[in-house]
Amino acid sequence: MSGQHAEAPGEHGGAGLERGRVDLQRYEHSLMGTYGQPMRVLARGEGSWVWDADGNRYLDLLGGIAVNALGHAHPAWVAAIAHQAATLSHTSNFFATEPQIRLAERLLELAQAPPGSRVFFANSGTEANEAAFKMARKTGKRTVIALDEGFHGRSMGALSMTGKESIRAPFTPLLERVVFVPRDDTDALHAAVTEAGEDLAAVIVEPIQGESGVRPLAHAFLAAARELTLQHEALLIMDEVQTGVARTGAWFAHQLHGIRPDVMTLAKGLGGGFPIGAVVAFGERAGALLAKGDHGTTFGGNPLAAAAALATLDVIEEEGLLAHAKALGEHLRTALGAIDGVVEVRGEGLMLGIGLSAAVSADVARAAVEAGFIVNPPSPDTIRLVPALTLTRPEADLFVAWMADHGSRIVREAS
Template identity: 55%
Template structure:
């Protein structure tokens, strides 16, 4: 590419304007569903990003568990570029080698039995929509209930929203698709009481992300598997946030012996930053519930997205990323637990939530930005970390060293 073309491309992508200029234009051109963005980001490399004013940040959120390999990973970038130069979109009338290969790879990593299948989507919410349809196909006149958990977040499209428990998300859009009931979180007796032959599916997150990184206990996951099997219900695990090596295993449920789901939803880290999701069905009986013409997607499983997925999984598998997630996650959790003002630490691998001793978590997010770190508040007193899985121990320690001052600033700024 010539120098002139490079300059033109940079101008097209960044425009050379300040962050304030871009935010003013944002507020007059985009729908306000996200409020005003915190920063205008223009470039990333590894675990760092830069904003339109040239400030550098250590990204400890990873696009909410999406950027598994950080930003602008050279191998993923080269594979996506090569695929886009070769074949981009082909619709679902055709398939491609990358689509087939990624499906086979996921089934292998999931230790799925013969007859298992994959349906590719563009997002986690779309994968959940497919899962809701799967649950409906397990319905009979006497089997129509779907169970989900208090605190659940499964997405904002209508079917996924019906599974989501937060009233503020649900109430503006009711009536939602019916038949969904929310039961207490991690309560085996409540699950036992709710479960009978009228339940078509139980949909749960092994680790609830939006609720503040709350892991279900191994006993609960095992009970969920046993009770759903006993009553003929599907066990559907939402691994959109906890899957793809984030916890130190390929999928969070693999930490618990004997828990093989009937279906699993994936997205976020699967494409290393490129939009892709998936519904994985386990075994022929479940996979055959949805047949030809009963579901579809125009962009899902396109050659570029599936190439990104293959590249991401290859790097994760060949560079020790699963072990790094456990090791550096351990550095973070140990350091957080020793930090004054932190009252609880939860999670596994590099999906971590921690509570602070007051309702100043949103202010801590702002103080962290000022100090050069990107984190996320999931509630008044809860902060979430979901950094790239390539984060180093030294990078983790820079945040831990800065955290006491961040929390002090936030505490003092909060009435």
């Protein structure tokens, strides 16, 4: 397993940030302000550690937002990309390549997909969800049910299914006939399905809502969504962009529930840091929805991205990272849950939301970065951990110790 350094990260107060400060000014003058002020300028990474432009070291517990499944610069991943780049990096989809075919076969196998199942490759989670939305429309029906607080991306189709008013509002009108229901509200789901009637094309859910604060859906709600979509011959779309590819200790989070969707979207961890997205359509009907001319993308599934993804899946298997994610997640859940000011730890495997007793997650995250730990606050009272699946227990315990001391103090002072 990579990332074996376990000495304490440094305290990074005001000193030692000169180069980064200059670079951030250059950033501000050359990039759009879509992300606000970045926290640091990062220069390199190894395992679960990254270094900023001034040489300060941080333990990366955000993993590029659940992307760097193998940590930074895993040798097998680097070698696979280098080899593929030197062999054949891009062809267009007028041609097929061995890595692309192998990756599709591998995903179907890991998802235990039945005969007739098919994969479409995209370049991001947003694009995977756009394709899924088009599949819903190709059923010939139009109504899509999505969840309040759900996040599926920011292109117009994906945004139309995203239940966050603040990011939708500037771009209305969005696509018609997307109906939102509250998470885990089975009655509201029933009512929306009844209202849609024969027009119900799809229900889209994240098995664990990531961007709204790591909120797992109740099994009963997922089971109801499965049953209702089957009854109405509608698609159950599971957005596993964040939960997929071993993040939760299973290859895909729906496997933890024993509930198979008709369509699953993937991205983030799939490429281990190389951009790639995928749509897995289960069974003959879903597998055939998008036909020749219905969809496409220049880069989708190019051999370089496919080689990076295959290397990621290989390492996850070879290093036993499914079991490791599960065990380390359980350890973190217990250790963090015992800290004063932590009211609950939500999630599965290495997708964890630390629920705080006060709405100070932004302060805690800022202090953590100053102390050399990269975490993020997806909601006012939640700290999210989505680290590399290769994170070691001693590394994880460095953050537990900081949280028990400094993090806890910030929460308690605000409570």
